[in-house]
Amino acid sequence: MAQYTRYKDSSGSKSIGDTQTHTNPSGLKCRDRVVDGYYYKDKELAVGGFSAAEGVGWENVFSSNLEDARIAAYWAAECPEVMVYYNSLTTPISTGRLTLIGETLVKLKTALNINSLDEAFTFLYLLANETTEASYKNIVKRSHDITAYGGTHTIDEGWAGNGTDAYLDTNFNPATDGGTVYQQNNASMCVYVSTDVVETKVDIGCRTSTNNYTAIISRLQDGTYTKTSSRLHTGLMPSISDIVSTSVGQHLITRNGNTESDLFGYQDKTLLQNNYLGNTNAPPNANMYIGARNYSGTAELFSIRKYAYAFAGKYFTQTQIESIYDILVGDWI
Secondary structure (H helix, E strand, O other), rough: OOOOEEEEHHHHHHHHOOOOOEEOOOOOOEOOOEEEEEEEHHHHHHHOOOOHHOOOOEEEEEEOOOOOHHHHHHHHHHHHHHHHHOOOOOOOOOOHHHHHHHHHHHHHHHHOOOHHHHHHHHEEEEEEOOOOOHOOOOOOOOOOOOEOOOOEEOOOOOEEEOOOOOEEEOOOOOOOOOOOEEEOOOOEEEEEEEEOOOOOOOOOEEEEEEEEEEEEEEEEEEOOOEEEEEEEEEEOOEEEEEEEOOOOOEEEEHHHHHHHEEEEEEEEEOOEEEEEOOOOOOOOOOOOOEOOOEOOOOEOOOOOOOOEEEEEOOOOOHHHHHHHHHHHHHHOO
16 A cells, blocks of 8 residues: 655645645655645655655645545556556455556556557456455456356465366457457467466366367376476467476466467476477467366366466567566565
8 A cells, every 4th residue: 555645735835736846855756736735745656755855835744545536546647457447346446456456567568668458468367366356357458357167266365276167267269359469370378376286287278179279287297207288379289398396386378470489488487398390270269268278168177276367468578578477476476
């Protein structure tokens, strides 16, 4: 929760709606506004500090939490997507959580050099949110919200499957809903796994035939070792297959072309081995599921793992993937 200091205009020189810029000793600026006869200085949202000398004409009244309307107005200007998301909620999240989400999105847009999230993502779910409803909403745009079928959502941790019949339907069909962002030869899919479980179950994916398959399996047993197994718009054989010691982490698969050399898989920031030989196929014409695989409309391969966030979007470079990891893990794990 952001903090502010509220000052009363003791000089009578300020009126409602006035703005004032103060310069702290280091020369940085901060944003100030008079609201309802009081002057507000954000300690976290503004840039720079506010010294006693700069407060001439102002009477320090008290310090407390920045009021909800003030935070909402700030984020409406700073990051419109977060307020569209916030206003779609039936049960509002706290302004502290709103601020955290806003800060996350601003950092993502800066790192990816985009003006709006839908330039790079088709969906982004922050499953480790403070309410179940907020966890299942797509932060990118007002479509592809999750429909949950069982499982357990834990506040600030994420959603976990039951290994029997639980899954999350993203309501995103990669064959029909990708638009200009998610395409056959320019796409990414990612999920953060919070629990270490060895099982041949799908963390995120869908399939309509042997040759139209998209999935991430974070850790399965293969003889004497465990490995990850993933594919993106390829056949049944895994495209990305490498030895791993845990399923915990950010699992991402991305491609920027139609050949095996254009396909890349990562666990956290580590580039994994690519074993695929062949070109891409059309994306599966089925909704992506989290915690299971959608096989032509039937959920199967149910996982018991827990997930903190998931997203799909365009191709990302290794530098961008590392930035996304630092931001999402730093804010939400």
